[in-house]
Each structure stands twice: as structure tokens, then as C-alpha cells.
Amino acid sequence: MEISYVVSRGTRLNKVLPFIFAALLLALVALPKVLAIPYQVKFVQAFILIILATMWNLLAGFGGLVSIGQQAFIGIGAYSLVYISDIQGINPFVALALAAVLCGVFALPLSFLVFRLSGGYFAIGTWVIAEIIKLFVVQVKTLGGGSGISLGAFSGMGRETRIAAIYWSALVAIFLTLLSTILLMRSKLGLALTAIRDDETAAGVLGVNVLRNRRSVFVMVSMGFGLAGGLIAMSNLRVQPDDIFSVNYSAIMIFMVVIGGLGTIEGPIFGAIIYYFLQDRLKDYGTWYLIILGLLGIAIVSLAPEGLWGWISRNRFSLFATKYRISQMSKERGA
Amino acid sequence: MIWTNAIIQGLLTGGLYALLACGLSLIFGVMRIVNLSHGDFSILAAYGVVALAMHTNLILAIVLVLPVMAFLGYFLQRGILNRSLSKGALAPLLITFAFSIIIQNLLLQIFSSDNRSVQSGRFASMSFKITKNLQIGALPLLTFIVGVLLTLGLHYFLTYSRVGRALRASSDDPGAADLVGINNKHIYGIATAIGLFAAGIGGVLFGMRTQFAPSFGPIALIFAFESVIIGGLGSLWGTLIGGIVLGIGQSIGAQIQPSYGVLAGHLVFIAILIFRPQGLMPKQKGK
Amino acid sequence: MSLLEVNNIEARYGDLKALFGISLAINPGEVHSVIGANGAGKSTLLKVIAGTLPATAGSLTFHGQDLAHLSAYKRVRAGISLVPEGRRIFSSLTVEENLKVGSYSRRKGHWNLNNIRDLYPLLAERWDRIGFHCSGGELQMLAIARALMANPDLLLIDEASLGLAPVVVAQVYASLPHITSQGTAVLLVEQDMQQALRASTHTSVLLEGKVVLEGSSSALNKDEIKRAYFGMEGRA
Numbered sequence: 001m002e003i004s005y006v007v008s009r010g011t012r013l014n015k016v017l018p019f020i021f022a023a024l025l026l027a028l029v030a031l032p033k034v035l036a037i038p039y040q041v042k043f044v045q046a047f048i049l050i051i052l053a054t055m056w057n058l059l060a061g062f063g064g065l066v067s068i069g070q071q072a073f074i075g076i077g078a079y080s081l082v083y084i085s086d087i088q089g090i091n092p093f094v095a096l097a098l099a100a101v102l103c104g105v106f107a108l109p110l111s112f113l114v115f116r117l118s119g120g121y122f123a124i125g126t127w128v129i130a131e132i133i134k135l136f137v138v139q140v141k142t143l144g145g146g147s148g149i150s151l152g153a154f155s156g157m158g159r160e161t162r163i164a165a166i167y168w169s170a171l172v173a174i175f176l177t178l179l180s181t182i183l184l185m186r187s188k189l190g191l192a193l194t195a196i197r198d199d200e201t202a203a204g205v206l207g208v209n210v211l212r213n214r215r216s217v218f219v220m221v222s223m224g225f226g227l228a229g230g231l232i233a234m235s236n237l238r239v240q241p242d243d244i245f246s247v248n249y250s251a252i253m254i255f256m257v258v259i260g261g262l263g264t265i266e267g268p269i270f271g272a273i274i275y276y277f278l279q280d281r282l283k284d285y286g287t288w289y290l291i292i293l294g295l296l297g298i299a300i301v302s303l304a305p306e307g308l309w310g311w312i313s314r315n316r317f318s319l320f321a322t323k324y325r326i327s328q329m330s331k332e333r334g335a
Numbered sequence: 336m337i338w339t340n341a342i343i344q345g346l347l348t349g350g351l352y353a354l355l356a357c358g359l360s361l362i363f364g365v366m367r368i369v370n371l372s373h374g375d376f377s378i379l380a381a382y383g384v385v386a387l388a389m390h391t392n393l394i395l396a397i398v399l400v401l402p403v404m405a406f407l408g409y410f411l412q413r414g415i416l417n418r419s420l421s422k423g424a425l426a427p428l429l430i431t432f433a434f435s436i437i438i439q440n441l442l443l444q445i446f447s448s449d450n451r452s453v454q455s456g457r458f459a460s461m462s463f464k465i466t467k468n469l470q471i472g473a474l475p476l477l478t479f480i481v482g483v484l485l486t487l488g489l490h491y492f493l494t495y496s497r498v499g500r501a502l503r504a505s506s507d508d509p510g511a512a513d514l515v516g517i518n519n520k521h522i523y524g525i526a527t528a529i530g531l532f533a534a535g536i537g538g539v540l541f542g543m544r545t546q547f548a549p550s551f552g553p554i555a556l557i558f559a560f561e562s563v564i565i566g567g568l569g570s571l572w573g574t575l576i577g578g579i580v581l582g583i584g585q586s587i588g589a590q591i592q593p594s595y596g597v598l599a600g601h602l603v604f605i606a607i608l609i610f611r612p613q614g615l616m617p618k619q620k621g622k
Numbered sequence: 623m624s625l626l627e628v629n630n631i632e633a634r635y636g637d638l639k640a641l642f643g644i645s646l647a648i649n650p651g652e653v654h655s656v657i658g659a660n661g662a663g664k665s666t667l668l669k670v671i672a673g674t675l676p677a678t679a680g681s682l683t684f685h686g687q688d689l690a691h692l693s694a695y696k697r698v699r700a701g702i703s704l705v706p707e708g709r710r711i712f713s714s715l716t717v718e719e720n721l722k723v724g725s726y727s728r729r730k731g732h733w734n735l736n737n738i739r740d741l742y743p744l745l746a747e748r749w750d751r752i753g754f755h756c757s758g759g760e761l762q763m764l765a766i767a768r769a770l771m772a773n774p775d776l777l778l779i780d781e782a783s784l785g786l787a788p789v790v791v792a793q794v795y796a797s798l799p800h801i802t803s804q805g806t807a808v809l810l811v812e813q814d815m816q817q818a819l820r821a822s823t824h825t826s827v828l829l830e831g832k833v834v835l836e837g838s839s840s841a842l843n844k845d846e847i848k849r850a851y852f853g854m855e856g857r858a
Contacts, residue, residue: 060425066424066425066428068371068432113605113608113609116608116612117564117608119367119369119424120363120367120368120369120371120424120428121363121369121560121563121564121568123369123371123428124369124371124556124557124560125560125564125608127553127557128557128560128561128601128604131557131601132598132601132602132605135597135598135601136598139594247553250432251432251436254429254432258429262425286444287440287441287443287444288440288444290436290437290439290440291436291437291440291441291444293436294433294434294436294437294440295433295437297429297430297432297433298415298429298430298433298434301419301422301426301429301430301433302415302418302419302426302430305422305426497722497726500715500719500722500723500726501723501726503712503714503715503719504712504715504723504726506714507712507713507714507715508710508712508713510674510706510710511706511710511711511712512695512712512723513674513693513694513695514672514674514694514695514698514703514704514706514710514769515698515703515723515724515726515727515768515769515771515772516695516696516698516699516726516727516772517695517723517726518695519695
């Protein structure tokens with residue numbers, strides 16, 4: 001009996017899953033018709049967390065760029081949304097898209113600056129950039145200075161309509177970020193990124209332009225962070241510099257990604273959902289809640305560095321067929 | 336005259352930044368770990384002194400706290416961080432970030448978010464009059480002297496002592512260090528012990544000069560980080576120079592408008608990153 | 623009882639098995655050479671003895687003590703020093719500092735900075751040069767000298783002549799008798815068969831992870847060695 005090998009992206013599971021996802025999406029679209037407003041708000045929060053985790057994972061898990069300064073783009077996204085919709089008078093949903101684009105425009109020149117640092121110093125470098133942007137924003141009177149600015153664009157809209165509209169925006173945003181992440185990972189860029197992550201030097205020698213690929217990811221995820229920032233501004237109806245540029249966002253994103261599983265698409269989603277329920281349960285404990293998160297993070301990194309998703313799936317299956325895998329099959333069965 | 340004054344005050348503050356930074360630089364130099372909780376350990380030491388000084392005198396409190404910082408560094412390195420070194424560059428970063436969050440929130444839980452300071456009594460307000468308009472505070476001067484002495488001490492330790500040489504050997508090639516009988520894990524523990532000891536000194540002097548709260552760790556880390564990058568990675572004297580340049584930058588900025596101080600320091604950092612990314616005093620090749 | 627006894631050692635790199643039951647014994651003051659083609663497992667054997675690669679089977683005893691659970695840095699303290707492949711000199715340390723680091727384990731004995739100057743006068747001339755700026759020959763001498771600073775009872779040398787000019791190789795080999803005269807045993811891995819036979823008292827020939835020929839260096843037949851080296855015993 002001869003043994004041959006088959007290279008494929010998914011397992012049999014991945015043939016059924018698209019239908020399940022489509023059904024799930026339809027259900028989510030219809031949700032505001034059946035669900036009370038407080039629950040819709042909770043969904044928006046969860047969506048934002050998933051976007052943040054997915055973007056941070058794309059940056060660190062696939063791009064190899066560990067940043068603790070992505071709150072810079074959350075902040076830029078939030079302030080851009082308020083500025084474009086309130087001060088320029090553009091429809092807030094169009095403004096949301098523009099805010100994301102604006103973040104990409106900011107990210108490109110900034111990448112030339114922070115890419116001069118590597119490893120841990122890159123991490124702090126991005127953080128300094130976020131601090132600098134905050135210090136500048138605080139100086140700008142039109143943006144409310146240190147006390148922040150309220151979003152007035154929804155003032156004519158009823159609460160129910162507003163929340164549902166924000167819910168759908170968040171749904172579109174999460175759909176787009178997840179879809180583009182999956183498509184990205186199936187593209188040539190995704191392949192290049194995986195190669196860089198596995199062995200930067202080898203990838204470089206084989207002709208992968210490490211710097212340019214990383215820059216593309218940096219700009220892309222910054223747009224995702226901008227989208228999340230805009231959504232945060234929409235759901236809070238207010239932006240304050242110390243909150244929106246807080247390094248706590250980085251702490252939360254890292255926690256979600258690490259606990260779920262770095263370098264997989266499913267892991268961060270999983271991690272975000274776990275985090276959402278943890279914070280819901282533990283937030284009454286105040287500071288102890290963050291201490292527990294910290295200890296949990298250390299335990300996961302030390303004991304199960306592949307994260308909970310990695311631990312569950314053991315690399316046997318994936319929900320989004322992005323990885324190539326080799327399977328053995330005998331000639332008789334394969335033919 | 337105002338400007339001379341600003342420059343001198345900035346120079347003295349630079350000594351403080353060097354104290355906050357030299358441990359960060361050492362830990363990175365030996366293990367390639369960027370300790371994201373470095374500033375929090377500084378603040379932790381300051382709180383330790385505040386708590387002890389309620390029961391005893393300040394000097395004794397400092398003498399007690401600093402060795403505790405060193406022990407803490409050694410055991411955190413050997414107990415937790417050493418294990419993460421083999422798991423890629425991300426793991427130690429995540430763990431030190433988690434340390435940062437844990438320390439901040441423990442301090443918040445114990446001491447609340449109220450501002451504190453390390454009370455040094457009359458010493459805090461003593462100063463020497465140089466000219467009619469120029470005064471040098473005793474405390475900033477002490478900070479500067481301690482900063483220079485610590486840099487000098489570390490330099491001699493690394494150059495001439497048995498363990499110091501082992502630290503440099505381990506930094507060059509841990510595998511070869513293993514082959515000459517050096518236990519890298521122990522050496523890493525010592526590096527972190529020294530790093531946190533230095534962070535502690537910086538934190539206590541910081542706390543004597545200004546009020547602080549549990550959330551001040553990150554800003555201490557950022558100043559330390561900027562000093563390291565401005566000075567040039569891997570160079571101890573560079574870190575001192577970097578601290579001084581940052582201090583002077585901030586103090587000139589604050590002279591223009593008080594709220595510009597920190598921003599001006601950041602801009603010096605950005606300027607270095609653009610025009611001289613290797614820093615002012617980079618490590619020589621192979622050295 | 624021999625200084626070092628290697629009994630049926632096996633070792634692997636991941637799924638790849640490299641050593642298939644190697645045995646040999648070394649006595650104090652002896653030079654034992656291990657020769658063999660590329661990939662025969664010579665360097666692997668040294669790594670296992672030095673403790674940088676674990677043995678998957680078999681036993682190692684040194685001074686009658688089992689080495690199994692002794693990590694590499696502890697074996698240096700016990701008296702085994704390895705001069706590694708590629709020399710691995712600390713590039714930011716000067717020649718003098720490299721030597722001082724060599725004595726980190728604080729073992730007492732003949733070798734100190736002064737005696738090293740006498741052994742390798744060339745190093746004495748380069749005393750303050752940093753490792754990064756040393757030539758290949760200087761690095762090789764420094765690597766041996768650094769290992770000697772630990773005053774080992776057993777010195778393991780991996781490919782002493784690799785990439786060096788013949789003059790330098792001669793100098794390195796000329797220093798061996800000085801080393802063994804202190805009672806130190808030397809285990810030498812060498813690709814240059816002639817050189818190895820001349821310098822050693824005993825020789826083992828490795829082929830594909832096994833010892834295929836062993837004996838006193840002067841008594842071994844040249845043709846026999848060649849056949850063993852290339853694995854042609856069947857055709858002889």
C-alpha cells in the first residue's frame with residue numbers, strides 16, 4: 001500500500017461551518033428586533049472586545065510586533081469620530097468609516113518612527129507615541145482639552161433607534177475585521193507573515209520583504225483599532241483623553257489574546273468572550289479583579305503558552321480554514 | 336539666568352532618570368528582557384519606605400527596603416522569569432506587564448490612590464545659594480550624586496569583579512558561559528536583583544522629590560526607557576547621559592510653559608529616534 | 623578505575639538518532655583522539671560528555687561519580703572543560719577577561735594567567751584586545767587557554783585545527799604535552815587523521831554514531847583506520 005500526502009486547508013468540519021456562520025450572522029442581524037436594549041449594549045461591548053483582541057493578535061501573533069501603544073489609534077479613532085461627525089457635521093456612520101481610514105493615514109508615517117525599535121523597546125516606543133498623542137490632544141481646545149468632549153451627533157435620535165444603530169454598526173465592524181483577517185491570512189501577505197513569524201532571517205533570505213509586510217499589517221490593524229475607538233465613542237457618547245489613551249486597553253488586549261491563544265484566529269475571539277464574562281463577574285471586586293487577571297495571565301504564559309484555544313484544539317481543527325495542513329492517506333482510499 | 340537655572344535643574348533631574356533607567360538597561364543587556372514593570376518596582380520601593388518610615392527613621396527604612404527589592408528581583412527571576420526565557424520574546428514581556436498590573440493594583444488596594452511622598456524633613460527644603468538667582472537644592476544634588484555614583488559603581492562592578500565579568504560573558508553568549516562553569520540562571524537572578532535594587536534607589540529619591548501615587552510606575556518606566564534610548568542601548572554611561580539630556584529637555588520645555596515639560600522630553604526622544612536612532616553613546620561593535 | 627568511563631551512550635537530536643551505544647575510557651594524562659568523517663557523531667559525543675546534550679541511554683562516570691544529573695556548568699566544577707566548536711569566545715571581553723571568566727569555577731591547579739602567558743606567548747601580546755577583534759588562531763588558543771583556566775582534569779577539544787593555518791595548528795598541537803604533563807587528560811575530536819594519530823596515545827574511530835575501531839594510536843594499522851573511517855570494512 002502506497003502512502004500519499006494531501007495538503008489541504010481545512011478538515012471536514014470546515015465544509016459545514018460556513019453554513020453555521022451564515023446562520024449565526026443572520027441571527028445577529030435580527031437580534032435588535034427581539035432583544036432588550038441593555039443586552040444590545042452588552043453585545044456591542046463584546047463586539048468591541050473581539051475587534052480589539054483580533055487586531056492585537058494580528059499585530060503580535062502574526063506580525064510579530066508586540067505593541068503596548070495601540071491605544072493611540074483607539075484614541076485617534078474616537079476623537080476623529082467626534083470631530084468628523086459633530087464639528088464637520090458628517091453622518092456619524094460615515095464618520096466611523098472615515099475615522100478608521102484616518103487611523104491608517106496616521107499609522108503609516110508613525111510606523112517609520114517606531115520600526116526603528118525592536119522587541120521590547122518597540123513595545124514601549126509605541127506606548128510613548130500614544131502618550132505624546134494624548135499630550136497633544138489635551139492641548140487642543142476644540143477637542144475639549146483635558147476634560148474631553150461629548151458626542152452630540154445622536155442627540156436628535158431616540159434611545160432605541162440609537163442603540164440599535166450602534167449595534168448594527170458594531171456588527172458590520174466586527175464582520176469586516178474578522179472577514180479581512182481571515183482573507184488576509186489566506187493571502188500571500190498572510191503566508192509571508194507566517195514565514196516571518198516562524199523565522200525572520202530565513203524569510204528575509206527567501207525574498208520576503210519583512211519590513212514592508214510588517215508595515216502593511218501595522219497600518220491595517222491601526223484601522224481596526226480606529227474602528228473600535230469610534231465604536232467606543234459612539235457607545236459612551238463621550239471621549240476623555242485619560243480614558244481613551246489609557247494603557248489599560250493594552251493590558252486588556254494582551255490578556256484576551258494570551259488567554260485565548262496567540263497566533264490563531266479563534267483564540268483571541270475565545271479570549272475576548274472569556275474576558276467579557278470575567279469582567280462582568282469580577283468588576284465588583286475592583287482592584288482585586290485586575291490582580292487576578294494579572295496572576296491568571298502569568299499562569300497561562302507559564303503553564304499553557306499556547307492559550308486555552310490551543311489547549312482545547314491541540315491544533316487538530318480550526319474554525320476558519322487558514323492554515324495549510326498535511327494529512328496522510330493511503331493510495332486506495334485516496335484514489 | 337533663567338535658562339542656566341533650567342539647564343542645571345534638568346541636569347540634576349537627569350541623575351534621577353539615570354537611577355530609574357540603569358536597572359532597565361542592565362536587565363535588557365544581560366537577558367534581552369524589557370522589564371515593563373520596572374517603574375512599578377520603583378514606586379513599590381517608595382511605598383515600602385513610606386510604610387516603614389512610619390515606624391522607624393527614614394535611613395533605616397531605606398536600608399531595609401533596598402535589600403528586599405534585590406531579593407524580590409532574584410526570586411522573581413529564578414521563580415518565574417527564567418522559565419519564560421525559553422518560550423520566545425513575547426512571554427517575558429507579557430509576564431513583566433502582568434507584574435506591573437499586579438503591583439499597581441496591590442498598591443492601590445493597600446495605600447489607596449491618594450498622593451504620598453517620602454518625608455525627608457528639613458533636608459527636602461535645604462539648598463545652596465550659588466549666585467543671587469541660582470540655587471541648588473540639596474535633594475536634587477544628592478539625587479544627581481547618587482545617580483553618578485551608582486553608574487560608576489556598576490561600571491566597576493561589571494568591569495572588575497568576578498560576578499560582573501560573568502554577567503557580561505552571559506550576555507555575550509549564554510551557551511559558552513555555561514561551558515566555563517557559569518550558572519546562567521543564577522547570573523540572571525543577580526542581574527534582576529541589581530536592577531530592582533537600582534530601581535528602588537531611584538524610586539525612593541523620586542518619592543522624596545515629588546508626590547506619587549500607585550499609577551506613577553508607568554511614567555517612571557517611560558522616562559527610564561527614554562533615557563536608555565537617548566543614551567544608546569547597552570551603554571551604562573550612555574544611560575546617564577540620556578537621563579541628563581531628557582532632564583534638561585523637560586526642564587527647558589517646562590520653562591517655556593509648565594505643561595510642556597513632559598512633552599518636550601518626549602520630543603527630544605522622538606528627535607533622537609529620527610536623527611540618531613543608535614543613541615548618543617551607542618555600544619561599540621563587539622564591545 | 624579510569625578518569626572518565628563512557629558506557630553505551632546514545633543521543634539524539636529530536637527524531638534523529640546521532641549516537642548508537644558509544645563506549646570508551648580515558649585515564650589521567652592521556653590524549654585520546656576521536657576521528658571520523660563528517661556526521662559520524664564526534665562533536666555530539668563531546669557535547670554529551672560536557673553536558674550540553676543529554677544522553678538518552680547509557681552512563682557516564684567521572685572520578686567514579688555518575689554524571690547523569692549534572693548540568694554543564696556543574697561538570698566544569700567537577701573538572702570537565704570543553705573547547706567548543708566555533709570557539710565561542712566572549713566577543714566583548716578582552717583576552718585577559720576571557721581568561722578570568724575561564725577561572726569562574728575557582729578550581730585550584732597549575733593554570734593561572736602567568737602560566738597561560740608562557741604557554742601561548744601570542745596571547746600575551748594580545749592581552750587587551752577584545753575577542754571580537756582576534757584572529758582565528760588567536761581565538762583557538764584563547765579557547766583552549768580559557769578552558770585550562772578552570773584547571774580541568776579532562777579537557778575536551780572539538781576540531782582544534784578547523785579553519786586554521788598549518789603554522790597555527792602546529793603551535794596548538796605543540797602545547798598539548800604541556801597540558802597533559804599536569805595530569806590533565808585530553809579528549810580530542812579531529813578531522814585530520816594524521817594529526818590526531820601523531821598527537822594522541824589512544825584513538826577511536828567513529829562511523830555513523832558507533833565506534834568501529836579502537837586502540838593505541840601507534841599500534842593501529844593505517845589502512846585499517848582508513849577502511850573504518852570510510853566504512854569499507856566489508857570490501858577489504
